[in-house]
Every structure is written in C-alpha cells, then in structure tokens.
Amino acid sequence: MRSAAxxxxxxxxxxxxxLESIGxxxxxxxxxxxxxPMQVRTLADGEDIAVEGERPSQCCLILTGxxxxxxxxxxGRRQIFSFHTxxxxxxxxxxxxxTMDHSVATLAESRLGFIEHTYMRELxxxxxxxxxxxxxxxxxxxxxxxxxxxxxGRRTAHQRIAHLLCEMALRFEAVGLTHDHNYQFxxxxxxxxxxxxxTVVHVNRILRSLREEQLxxxxxxxxxxxxxxxxxxxxxxxxxxxxxxxxxxx
Amino acid sequence: MRSAAxxxxxxxxxxxxxLESIGxxxxxxxxxxxxxPMQVRTLADGEDIAVEGERPSQCCLILTGxxxxxxxxxxGRRQIFSFHTxxxxxxxxxxxxxTMDHSVATLAESRLGFIEHTYMRELxxxxxxxxxxxxxxxxxxxxxxxxxxxxxGRRTAHQRIAHLLCEMALRFEAVGLTHDHNYQFxxxxxxxxxxxxxTVVHVNRILRSLREEQLxxxxxxxxxxxxxxxxxxxxxxxxxxxxxxxxxxx
DNA sequence: CGCAATATTGACCATCATCAATTGGCGTGG
DNA sequence: CCACGCCAATTGATGATGGTCAATATTGCG
Numbered sequence: 236m237r238s239a240a241x242x243x244x245x246x247x248x249x250x251x252x253x254l255e256s257i258g259x260x261x262x263x264x265x266x267x268x269x270x271x272p273m274q275v276r277t278l279a280d281g282e283d284i285a286v287e288g289e290r291p292s293q294c295c296l297i298l299t300g301x302x303x304x305x306x307x308x309x310x311g312r313r314q315i316f317s318f319h320t321x322x323x324x325x326x327x328x329x330x331x332x333x334t335m336d337h338s339v340a341t342l343a344e345s346r347l348g349f350i351e352h353t354y355m356r357e358l359x360x361x362x363x364x365x366x367x368x369x370x371x372x373x374x375x376x377x378x379x380x381x382x383x384x385x386x387x388g389r390r391t392a393h394q395r396i397a398h399l400l401c402e403m404a405l406r407f408e409a410v411g412l413t414h415d416h417n418y419q420f421x422x423x424x425x426x427x428x429x430x431x432x433x434t435v436v437h438v439n440r441i442l443r444s445l446r447e448e449q450l451x452x453x454x455x456x457x458x459x460x461x462x463x464x465x466x467x468x469x470x471x472x473x474x475x476x477x478x479x480x481x482x483x484x485x
Numbered sequence: 486m487r488s489a490a491x492x493x494x495x496x497x498x499x500x501x502x503x504l505e506s507i508g509x510x511x512x513x514x515x516x517x518x519x520x521x522p523m524q525v526r527t528l529a530d531g532e533d534i535a536v537e538g539e540r541p542s543q544c545c546l547i548l549t550g551x552x553x554x555x556x557x558x559x560x561g562r563r564q565i566f567s568f569h570t571x572x573x574x575x576x577x578x579x580x581x582x583x584t585m586d587h588s589v590a591t592l593a594e595s596r597l598g599f600i601e602h603t604y605m606r607e608l609x610x611x612x613x614x615x616x617x618x619x620x621x622x623x624x625x626x627x628x629x630x631x632x633x634x635x636x637x638g639r640r641t642a643h644q645r646i647a648h649l650l651c652e653m654a655l656r657f658e659a660v661g662l663t664h665d666h667n668y669q670f671x672x673x674x675x676x677x678x679x680x681x682x683x684t685v686v687h688v689n690r691i692l693r694s695l696r697e698e699q700l701x702x703x704x705x706x707x708x709x710x711x712x713x714x715x716x717x718x719x720x721x722x723x724x725x726x727x728x729x730x731x732x733x734x735x
Numbered sequence: 736c737g738c739a740a741t742a743t744t745g746a747c748c749a750t751c752a753t754c755a756a757t758t759g760g761c762g763t764g765g
Numbered sequence: 766c767c768a769c770g771c772c773a774a775t776t777g778a779t780g781a782t783g784g785t786c787a788a789t790a791t792t793g794c795g
Contacts, residue, residue, distance in 0.1 A: 288725075306635055308721065314635040328628075331621040336628050336726040360613070370620050371581040377627035378578075378586050380634060385556055385564040387637045388682030392751070423773065432638030434752055439775060455760095455773075471558065475538075476586040642783070673741065687783055689743060705741075705792085 239275045242348055246298040246321070249410055253322030256409035256479050257375060258368045267358055267365070273348035280421075284326070284339040284347065291329045293349040297321045300345020301421055305429065306337040315430035317379060318342070318403065318422070322410045327373055330355055343421040371478075378476045387432040390471065395431045396441050397470030400451050400458055405474055409481070416460035423455060489525045492598055496548040496571070499660055503572030506659035506729050507625060508618045517608055517615070523598035530671075534576070534589040534597065541579045543599040547571045550595020551671055555679065556587040565680035567629060568592070568653065568672070572660045577623055580605055593671040621728075628726045637682040640721065645681040646691050647720030650701050650708055655724055659731070666710035673705060 247269050254260050260268075273296065278284065285291050287306065295302075302319040304326075316337065319325040325339050330352055341347075359366035379402070386395040407418040422430075428438045445451050450466045452459045460466055497519050504510050510518075523546065528534065535541050537556065545552075552569040554576075566587065569575040575589050580602055591597075609616035629652070636645040657668040672680075678688045695701050700716045702709045710716055 304631075306631070308635065308639055312639045314638045316631045316634060328624045331617055332624050332628070332728055334725065334728070336728070337631060363610070363613075366616075367581055370623070373620070373624060373627065374578045374582050377623065377630055378582070380627055380630040381554075381556070381564075381566045381587060384566060384630060384634055384637060385558065387634060388564045389558055389562045424775095425773080435774085436753080436776085437751055439773095440751095443775085475584065478582055478584070478586070674743095675741080684784055685742085686744085686785080689741095690783095693743085 239277045239346060242273065242275055242298050242346075246346070246348075249298070249322040250296060253320075253410050254368055254372070256481055258371060258480060260365070260368070264362050264365045267362060271348075271350055271358065272354055273350045275346060275348050277344065277346050278341045280341055280343050282341050284341065285329070285335050286338045287335050289335045290333050291326060291335065291352075293351050294324050294329060294355055295326050295339070296348040296350060297323050297325065298346040298348055300341060300347070301343040301419075302339060302345060302347075303342050303422075303426070303430075304337055304339050313429045314432070315426060316383070317376065318430070320406055320410055320412065324369075324372070327369060328376075342426065375478050378478060382476045383430075392431070392433050392437055392441050393444070394470050395433070396427070396438065396445065397450065397466045398472050399427070399431065399470075400445075400453070400460060401463075401467055401470055401472040401474075402477070403458070404460060404463075405477055405479065409479055416463055418458055419456060420453065420458045421456050489527045489596060492523065492525055492548050492596075496596070496598075499548070499572040500546060503570075503660050504618055504622070506731055508621060508730060510615070510618070514612050514615045517612060521598075521600055521608065522604055523600045525596060525598050527594065527596050528591045530591055530593050532591050534591065535579070535585050536588045537585050539585045540583050541576060541585065541602075543601050544574050544579060544605055545576050545589070546598040546600060547573050547575065548596040548598055550591060550597070551593040551669075552589060552595060552597075553592050553672075553676070553680075554587055554589050563679045564682070565676060566633070567626065568680070570656055570660055570662065574619075574622070577619060578626075592676065625728045628728060632726045633680075642681070642683050642687055642691050643694070644720050645683070646677070646688065646695065647700065647716045648722050649677070649681065649720075650695075650703070650710060651713075651717055651720055651722040651724075652727070653708070654710060654713075655727060655729065659729055666713055668708055669706060670703065670708045671706050 251260060251265055251268060275298065284295050284302065297319055299321055302325045303315050304317045305313055305315045307313050329335065359369065386398050390398065403420055404413060404416060404418060407413045412418055424438045424442065425435045428435050442453055450462045450469065452461065501510060501515055501518060525548065534545050534552065547569055549571055552575045553565050554567045555563055555565045557563050579585065609619065636648050640648065653670055654663060654666060654668060657663045662668055674688045675685045678685050692703055700712045700719065702711065
C-alpha cells in the first residue's frame with residue numbers, strides 16, 4: 236500500500252457522475268465534493284481494503300479499478316455480495332455501522348481515495364440533501380442485494396449469469412465506462428461463481444453456452460454483449476431496482 | 486382495510502425499544518417519536534401494504550403482527566427478502582426511493598401505523614441523530630440481506646433453516662417478544678421456502694429432521710428452540726450482522 | 736360437517752456440485 | 766529465448782442436494 240498522486244479531475248468527476256446517475260447534485264454540493272480531503276493509495280489486485288471485524292475510521296472512494304465485498308465461510312466457501320465501480324463508496328455503511336460484518340477487497344489494481352468519517356459527517360451536516368443522496372445510494376445497494384437474492388434463490392444458473400452481465404453493463408454505463416455494450420469486467424470465473432452461488436466449473440460451462448448461443452462473449456478482463464435483448468430476456472432483467480434517474484438503455 | 490384505535494402505549498414503545506436495540510435514543514427524540522402523527526389501520530393476513538411499482542407517500546410502522554417484503558417472478562416463483570416484526574418500518578426506504586422495486590405484505594393480521602413522509606422528513610430534519618439511526622436501521626436491513634445471500638448461495642437447506650430460526654429468535658428478543666427461546670412465527674412452510682430459496686416439500690422434510698434431532702420444533706404459528714447451541718452451530722449463526730447494541734444471547 | 740389451505744410423504748428426476756485431469760496464458764529467471 | 770511454474774480456464778465422469786409431480790392426511794374455520 237503506497238501513497239499516490241492526488242485524484243485527477245476525471246477521477247473526482249466520476250463520483251459526481253455516479254451521484255448524478257441516481258439523483259440531483261447542486262453546484263455547491265459539487266464544489267464541496269471536489270474539496271473533500273482524501274488520501275489516495277494504490278492497491279494491487281486482490282488486496283483487502285477492510286476486513287470483517289474491523290472498525291474503520293474512513294470511507295473508501297474508488298477512483299479507478301474494481302472492488303468487491305465478500306464474506307468467508309468455513310471450508311473455503313465464499314460469498315461475494317457486490318461489485319463496485321469507480322465513483323462508488325463500497326464501505327459507506329461504515330459511517331453508521333461501526334464494526335465491519337464483511338470484508339472489502341480489490342479485484343484489480345485500484346486507486347482509492349480514503350476519506351475520514353469526520354469529513355463525511357461534516358459534509359452531510361452542511362449539505363443534508365447530499366446526505367439524503369448518500370443514504371439513497373446505500374438503499375440502492377440494498378436493492379441490488381435483493382435482486383441478487385432473487386437470482387440466487389429463484390433463477391437458474393443461466394439466468395443469474397445473464398442478469399449479472401446486464402446489471403454491470405448498466406452500472407458501468409452510468410459512469411461512462413461502457414462502449415457499445417462492451418466493458419471491462421476483470422473478474423475470474425471463480426469470483427463470478429462466488430457472487431452467484433455457483434461453482435467455477437458450472438460458471439465455465441454456462442459462459443461457453445452463452446458464447447455458443449451468441450448472447451455474450453467474456454473473458455478474464457472484459458465482456459462483450461452480442462445480443463442485449465436476448466440476454467435481458469434470458470436473465471429476466473428489469474433495471475428498475477437500480478433506481479437510475481438518467482437513461483437506462485445503453 | 487379499516488381505521489382503528491390509536492396506537493397504545495405499548496405499541497408506541499415497541500418502536501422506541503426497537504431503535505434502542507440498535508442505538509441510543511434521547512428523551513427528546515422519544516417524545517418526538519411518540520408524537521408522530523400516524524393513521525392506524527388493521528390489515529388481515531395476506532394483504533399487500535405496498536406493491537412493486539407504486540410510489541408511496543407514507544411509511545408504515547408495524548404495531549402488531551408480522552410483515553414480509555417479496556418480489557414475484559414469472560411462473561409463480563416468489564422470493565421473500567425479509568420478515569418484519571413490531572417496531573419495524575418495512576418500507577422505510579420509500580423515503581428516498583420513490584418507486585417500490587418490490588412489494589410488502591402482511592403474513593398475519595397486523596395493526597399498522599401509516600406516517601406521511603413529510604412528517605418523517607420533518608422528524609429527521611429536527612433530530613439529525615435520529616435520522617442517522619434510521620439510516621443505520623436501513624443499513625442493518627442490508628446486512629441481513631447479505632447474510633441471507635450467504636445462506637441461499639452457500640449454505641445447505643438444513644443450515645439455512647437453522648440460521649433463520651436463530652435470527653428470528655434474536656430479533657424477536659430485541660423487542661421483547663420471546664419467552665425462553667420460544668416465539669410466535671406465523672409463517673407457512675411455503676413462505677419459509679420462498680425466503681430461503683427452497684421448495685415447500687424440502688422445507689417440510691428439513692423441519693421434520695430438526696424436530697427428530699431435537700433441535701427445534703415449529704408449526705404454523707410458533708417456534709420452540711430446544712437446543713440453541715446446536716441450532717447455532719448447525720446454521721453457522723453469528724449475530725454480528727444484526728448490529729444489536731444490547732445483549733445478543735437470549 | 737365440509738371445504739380449502741397447509742402439511743406430509745413417496746417416487747423419480749435434473750440441476751448443479753464434486754473430483755480429477757488437461758490445456759492455455761503469461762510472467763519470471765536462467 | 767525458452768523452460769518452468771502458477772493460475773485460470775476447460776472438459777469429462779460421477780454423484781448428491783434439492784426439485785418436480787402426485788397422492789393423501791391434517792388442520793382451521795365458516
């Protein structure tokens with residue numbers, strides 16, 4: 236873990252863009268966000284940002300890279316709860332839940348901005364509407380958890396994977412990180428399995444079938460969606476739960 | 486749906502008690518809570534409180550009874566996301582997410598207090614700490630979703646059911662609705678299956694085996710835990726995720 | 736008493752897990 | 766520059782958890 240250059244303009248903008256994708260942000264609020272003091276660090280792929288049981292004193296903003304939240308279980312089992320893109324605060328909840336009940340880690344080399352809770356509280360105190368928007372953000376997090384529960388509980392493996400590829404397409408779109416249904420999605424098949432309650436072997440077979448059916452092609456680094464409507468139909472994907480206020484069809 | 490008597494003292498107290506189980510509440514805040522204007526209605530078992538797609542203008546506080554949140558899927562599939570006990574606001578998120586992305590319904594005859602969003606906002610504006618506590622409450626909701634994801638994704642059917650029985654024991658305990666590991670839990674086996682991603686048939690078999698192994702006995706209306714430690718061990722139950730600030734071992 | 740919803744049980748089956756082996760990609764060091 | 770090593774991807778064979786279908790028993794209630 237090493238210190239690094241301050242966030243660039245485009246890195247800062249990603250947070251604003253993310254927030255604008257789920258609500259309104261005033262000019263004053265933008266200014267305040269851009270003045271948030273943060274300590275930037277670069278973490279390599281696979282490093283923990285926070286670990287279950289810890290009591291963090293800072294929030295972490297993703298500037299570049301890719302992050303997940305997860306919990307480990309006995310016998311090497313793992314459940315991944317969420318994926319996070321630049322502009323996200325993957326551990327925003329630590330503002331109000333002192334003890335981490337799960338862990339947060341990078342899935343790719345990432346630049347992260349660490350912001351003291353005190354600054355976040357100050358920001359929210361001065362800009363209650365921004366506080367509401369951050370609350371809203373954590374509520375959308377929860378909505379995504381629910382949608383994943385639906386998938387894991389009631390959808391087939393094919394549907395779960397199709398659904399995930401659709402969700403990530405819209406979420407990357409919201410922060411300007413897609414190009415024509417293609418996006419960088421640097422996860423292994425094992426990680427995808429741990430997110431969807433499947434084994435690596437099964438994930439592998441299903442990705443093959445999606446490829447053979449010309450729905451989507453993916454590898455370790457990226458996803459290319461060939462048939463958006465087909466994938467959406469297969470995965471029963473309805474983006475309402477993302478509560479995006481801007482357009483939702485990339 | 487009919488109007489009903491105003492909330493009794495003990496019904497009002499349940500909300501305070503619930504909030505106190507997850508954080509501190511000042512005397513002023515208690516007073517303000519007790520003065521919240523609410524319209525009380527009694528709903529029968531199985532009635533919807535809010536439906537996916539709606540845009541509610543009120544929050545719903547459970548005074549007595551039992552409520553769940555769920556989503557329906559094609560071909561009659563259903564996923565239940567959460568169960569809610571007296572003192573809970575099952576749709577608190579509607580304060581910041583205008584459109585319901587899922588439905589809320591009673592699982593038993595229930596007395597509900599409906600509170601206009603405007604009053605809730607006013608309350609939060611006047612008592613920011615109470616606002617934080619409500620935010621915290623929705624974050625605990627999300628923590629429970631995550632824990633359910635772990636269960637559905639990575640635990641066996643036996644473990645999932647054991648885990649659920651443990652969780653509900655602690656949550657009822659927090660609002661004073663357990664007696665020596667026994668509590669009212671008025672759900673059908675079908676509903677339990679829809680919460681855990683299982684079929685009725687399988688739930689039935691597992692409840693039988695829990696009974697045979699002398700871990701817990703349950704029926705349509707209530708649960709009796711015979712071997713708390715055994716059940717906890719089987720379900721890998723660790724109550725950290727409930728973020729209860731008071732005792733957590735009934 | 737009789738319906739309707741729920742619980743229960745049996746027989747059979749499918750999705751997905753497990754186990755095991757092989758291949759492919761890629762960075763590192765000799 | 767190539768061999769080695771490591772991790773991820775891939776594929777095959779086999780098996781088990783849990784699903785499906787269907788019939789019967791219970792229970793609650795009007």
